[in-house]
Amino acid sequence: MKINSARLEQYFEAMSLIGKIGETGTCRPAHTELEKQGFEIAGSWMKEAGMTVRIDNFGNLIGRLEGKNPDLPVLMMGSHLDSQPYGGRFDGVAGVLCAIEVVKTLHENGIVPERSIEVISFADEEGWRFNKGLFGSRGILGKLEEGELERADAAGITRGQALVAFGCDITKFKDSEYQPGSIFCFLELHIEQGPILDLANKPIGVVSGISGPLWWTVKLKGMAGHTGSVPMPIRKDALVGAAEIIVAVNEIANQVPGNPTVGTVGTLNIFPASRNIIPEEVTFTVDLRDIDLERRNRYEKQLRDRIEFICAKHKLTYEISEDTKSDPRYCADWIKEIIHAECQKLQLDEIELMSGPFHDALALSYVCDYGMIFVRCKDGISHNPLEYASYEDLAIGANVLLGTVQQILNR
Ligand SMILES: [Zn+2]
Structure with a gap:
């Protein structure tokens, strides 16, 4: 049994017109009329595939193919x-x-x-509109946090208002939650969003797990002074300290060949930011991710030691505040084995790789076994209108997913 690649291509072509920007780009924000249009067309395909279709109170689109035994936990993808x-x-x-x-x-x-299958388009995975992602996937698991509905977008519209306008009943979230044990496993196919498959010249990768991010905000404090008069040896220049720490983050993340760890300083705020004042205070973020928790903990310790050393050298004080510290979440071995076996049937010579970015599977990983299939994307470009995956590769990925679903249903 094989998927219909021409039909799959038509799905992509039709969806690409909704929220199209420029030649190849998309802007389809969560809980908007554009996303609703996307749901309508995807919902019509779900119906053609024998599924019943609903939009729940979190704004998720859910198609369900009823199994012979509807009481069994669902296979969700x-x-x-x-x-x-x-x-x-x-x-x-x-x-x-x-x-x-x-x-x-x-x-x-x-x-x-035997068991029912559900296909979900989770609401607001991306998280940029209200500064918090994985909304729909956390929602169905009862994992929303205090104040999430009050978060506003750039136009001042709150999440709650956007959901109501979308047709959701925000007083009835409980009705849309899944009971513990009701999801058998979760499968997510995703473009890699990185260059590893493209560099290895392979269409498909089996995901080993999703990296655990450690996010800090670091503040260094020195002393302001006249750049023309304060002699170099007695300066307390916070920006010089920050510069050395940025290099240290990069060096620490680069220790292992093949670079399984990634470390980034993505923001930098300098006070008072005048060309003739020695920088007194510098605030920056650190993002350190690894699939291996023990190694990430070791690197965290190394980074703390380096910060201590660098600040002592430049007579600075520092504060580290931890914004996020998540454990890596590993895919289930038994699902990975099935995906590998399906790849081998198609003679794909697939590789196993971790996911640096989050996905909805991260939320699901706390309640059920999960597996992910990565599809090669050109030059690893994503979050960019230039993002590209070929229809051939996507069809291969869909066939691997089909085989995987069949194997899981046979269990
Ligand atoms: Zn995504």
Whole structure:
């Protein structure tokens, strides 16, 4: 049994017109009329694939293919149809459309599985509109935090208002939550959003897990003074300290060949930011991610030691505040084995790799086993209208997903 690659291509072409920007870009923000249009067309394909379709109170689109035994925990798969404001046409979309095509193929072949299958487009995976992502996937698991509905977008519209306008009943979130044990496993196909598969010249990768991010805000304090008169040896220049720490983050993350760790300083605020005042205070963020928690902990210790040393050298004081510290979340071995076996049937010579970015699977990983399939994207470009995955590669990914679903249904 194989998916219909021409139909899959049509799904992508049709979806790319909704929120299209420029030649190849997409802007389809969460909980908007554009996302609703995306849901309507995806929902119509779900119906054609034999699924019943609903939009829940978190703004998730859910298609369900009823199994022979509807009481069994569901096999869930999906991703998201919302996009970055200046995004591409494959991020998230690939996981939803390939999952619909898989169910359509099963349905066409007259297969009625024992357990039900659900395909979900999770609401607001991207998180840029209200500065907090994975909304729909956290929502169904009862993991929203205090104040999330009061978060406002750039136009002053709150999440709660946007959901109500979308047609959601925000007083009835409980009705849309999944009970513990009701999800058997979760599968997500996604474009890699990095260059590893492209460099290795392979269409498909089996994901080993999602990296755990450690996010800090670091503040260094020195002393301001006249840049023309304060002699070098007695300065307390916070920016010189920050510069050395930025290099240290880069060196620490680069220790292992193959670079399984990534470390980034992405922001820098200098006070008072005058060309003739020695920088007194510098604030910057650190983002350190690794799939290996023990190694990340070791690197964290190294970085703390380096910061201590560098600040002592430049007579600075420092404060580190921890913004996020998540453990890496590993894919289930048994699902990885199935995905590998399906890749081998197609003679793909696949590799295993970790995911640096988060995905909805991260939220699901706390309640069920999960597996992810990565599809090669050109030059690793994503969150950019230039994002590109070929229809050939996407069809291969959908076939791997189809085989994986069949194996799981046979268990
Ligand atoms: Zn995504």
